[in-house]
Amino acid sequence: MKEGMTLKGIGSKVVHLGQASDPTNGALSTPIFLTSAYEFNSVEDGAKKCESYNYGYCYTRLGNPTLTVLEEKVAALEGAEAGLSFGSGVGAIAAYLISQLKAGDHAVVSDTTYSASHYLFETTLRKFGVECDFVDATDSEKVEKAIRPNTRMIYFETPANPTVKLVDIKEMVRIAKKYNLATAVDSTFGTPYLQRPIEMGVDVVIHSATKYLCGHGDAMGGIIVGSKKLMDELRDDTMKNMGGTLGPMEAFLIIRGIKTLEVRMKKHCENAMEVAKFLESHPKVERVFYPGLPSHPQHELAKTQMDDFGGMVTFEVKGGIEAGRKLMESVKMCVLAVNLGDVVTLLQHPASMTHWYVPKEERLKGGITDGLVRMSVGIESVEDIIYDLGQALEQIQV
Numbered sequence: 001m002k003e004g005m006t007l008k009g010i011g012s013k014v015v016h017l018g019q020a021s022d023p024t025n026g027a028l029s030t031p032i033f034l035t036s037a038y039e040f041n042s043v044e045d046g047a048k049k050c051e052s053y054n055y056g057y058c059y060t061r062l063g064n065p066t067l068t069v070l071e072e073k074v075a076a077l078e079g080a081e082a083g084l085s086f087g088s089g090v091g092a093i094a095a096y097l098i099s100q101l102k103a104g105d106h107a108v109v110s111d112t113t114y115s116a117s118h119y120l121f122e123t124t125l126r127k128f129g130v131e132c133d134f135v136d137a138t139d140s141e142k143v144e145k146a147i148r149p150n151t152r153m154i155y156f157e158t159p160a161n162p163t164v165k166l167v168d169i170k171e172m173v174r175i176a177k178k179y180n181l182a183t184a185v186d187s188t189f190g191t192p193y194l195q196r197p198i199e200m201g202v203d204v205v206i207h208s209a210t211k212y213l214c215g216h217g218d219a220m221g222g223i224i225v226g227s228k229k230l231m232d233e234l235r236d237d238t239m240k241n242m243g244g245t246l247g248p249m250e251a252f253l254i255i256r257g258i259k260t261l262e263v264r265m266k267k268h269c270e271n272a273m274e275v276a277k278f279l280e281s282h283p284k285v286e287r288v289f290y291p292g293l294p295s296h297p298q299h300e301l302a303k304t305q306m307d308d309f310g311g312m313v314t315f316e317v318k319g320g321i322e323a324g325r326k327l328m329e330s331v332k333m334c335v336l337a338v339n340l341g342d343v344v345t346l347l348q349h350p351a352s353m354t355h356w357y358v359p360k361e362e363r364l365k366g367g368i369t370d371g372l373v374r375m376s377v378g379i380e381s382v383e384d385i386i387y388d389l390g391q392a393l394e395q396i397q398v
């Protein structure tokens, strides 16, 4: 894109931001730089590049031109100064937490997060003397009450995996500013198409790029965006010394996926709304959680905080765990798998699959009941998704 053009719509931004055709040959598509190292012009040049990524590429663990395109693209979409990519979403979360928390620190964590994030706080970080409290972050009073003199961070997910609970981003920022705390949000379910937390004052946005950003279920990746200072610090700290670098091939696939983020998300949202309405009206369904339904406890917040309601629908069938199992075993087009954000409609059972290692008490506190089914609504024709769910629900004997 030439200078002098300010992009207004997200459809143009996902295609053009953060990338230019290759200046040496005009290649329009992002080149995949499969190189581990970069030749130095002199000893002095090498010394500078080893000292800081800001002088140029040195070694791919610390930076690579294909990764730079992805990092700049997501940072631009989120309205952040800079980004840093990792080999997976969990890699990104772990790198951030390990770099920013130390023994004696305390974090307030929302009680519904991706299971590995929960485990990181509950088990891994505790081994190194970091304390945390899991609180229902839908209630900002509870968040504020959990703050101690040694609290350093508020960490949350919105919409949360798997219950699609929402956390009021501006409220978290207000509390964090009052106590001088860092704020980090996992916005994987949101994507920059639906919400841009940096614009609301959050310090750090984290994505499992494996999900909607990639969009096709064929690459793992993670990305953090925030201030340039913080991204430099993370690159020199946990990226450099713990690894976790994203591969350039995966970066290419994620960049390619992001270019269709708007068209995919529109269809995910449209389909999810239809599916949620169908499920809510079905006699064999106990409850449906979808931010777009007026019955969702934070529907009003969703309308102000998000541009649309997303592609994730969670529901409970009547008859508990057995009925849920029957439903999942009876679908014909929808697929049983633990990924999300793919073009394919995916179903999973958090209590036995993604969240099996979260202690039951904690799981229930976070709203993850035994009968809960999580559905990542794909971009297939919605009549087929609904037909498939309908025929599967018919198999359940209540």
Ligand SMILES: Cc1ncc(COP(=O)(O)O)c(C=O)c1O
Pocket (backbone or CB within 6 Å): 088, 089, 090, 091, 114, 116, 157, 161, 186, 188, 189, 207, 208, 209, 210, 211, 220, 221, 222
């Ligand atoms: C909200 C959320 N955050 C983080 C992750 C972890 O991402 P990854 O699987 O890319 O490590 C997931 C995975 O499902 C997730 O759903």
